[in-house]
Amino acid sequence: MESFECNICQDEGGMVALGEDGTEYWRSCECAERKRIKRLMQFSQITEEFQKKMFGNFNLEGRPPLVAQAFEVARSYVLDFQKARCTPQNSIALLGRPGCGKTHLLMAVSNNLLSRGIEVLYFPWVEGFNGIKDDLSKMEEKVHRLRECEVLYIDDMFKGRGKPTDFQLEQLFGIVNHRYLEKKPLLISSEKTIAQICEIDEGIGSRINEMCRDYRVTLSGGIELNYRLK
Template sequence: MDKGGFLTTSSDGHEVWRVCECQEQAKIERLFRASQITPGFQHMGFKNFDLDRPQVVLDAYVAATDYYKAFHEIRKTRQNSIALLGAVGSGKTHLLMAIANNLIKQRIPVMYFPWVEGFNNIKDDLDRLDEKVTKLQQVDVLYIDDLFKGRTTPTAFQLEQLFAIVNFRYLNNLPMLVSSERDIDEISDIDDAIGSRIYEMTRDYNVTLRGEGLNYRLEGRA
């Protein structure tokens, strides 16, 4: 064995190079560390998502699983993204995290950007602003969680940086996973250029969750 792999003989008698499973696992672990996904979120998958939920939550589950299954087919297209929007505690983060975790296990780089914490991190080190924005623009898959969470309206600085990120990904057909308590109309009311691009990219996989009894945290399922 050498350099993380070994030579073996295929069924037709040819020598082929096989990558060691430990090497593959090490790469996946590196991708998880680079993703900014916390260990507590890395366990979130489709199999441990509670399906004893209202129909609109099941619709979101179907959209998320369908998106994951279609990812490789749609990855290079304009409609290559997904948005789960609306009610707090309805499972949006879990479902998008399930997509992210499974993509990483396929060795596809993902970066997790929780809106409030992500911008706090950017503001804490403005000397590295360009570097951080470039990473968010260029990573294979970007997961923006809780878009426009917190303040009544985002700051001009936040909107400027977000537009730079979203527009780059829009122009270069780079997928995004987006969650927000606001629906697409509310996002567009804040910034139409951002909202319209997110809508076009997520048009085929876009679910807004509204209704009673959607907050599983209040029901003791958190």
């Protein structure tokens, strides 16, 4: 006896159904959406460990008010996403001190969007550019995907001891500018403030500032913000 992952549609992704007027039509099965979300998660580059990062397991107990503010802004962004996604201010940036939970919160945003069938591509700054430079034959393909995916999450932007290279800045400007013009959402975490990003490249910083105007928190302060040191 043949076995199927879905016994309802027998892995066809849907079935023929009858409308009220007796005409036949194709009705998608619930399993099709589940499989699509699974594929989106696989293509997102988000690791299994990061797939566990949600709002529900973000610990706010004893955390400074700015961290609570970042939590609320990230959650509001998810709730408002469908309304804001086609507007010029459709992006979110969590900036400032390391160890504040910026990555966790934007992973929670990403995982929520993915669970709703919205494509998110994760691009960790250091590893992402290392991956591009390691195989320049696929650079055009990789950069094209960074420009065109529904939602792009750039994590730890400008992380590193030295200044970003001309190659990194050229590619980043092209990605940010394309998404700015096409109103494609960005999720950005960085230890740099908007002013510091503008010092590196004003064209990049000003576009990110405008895109993230409605959903931006700068976590400024001392070492008390770093939960890893508690």
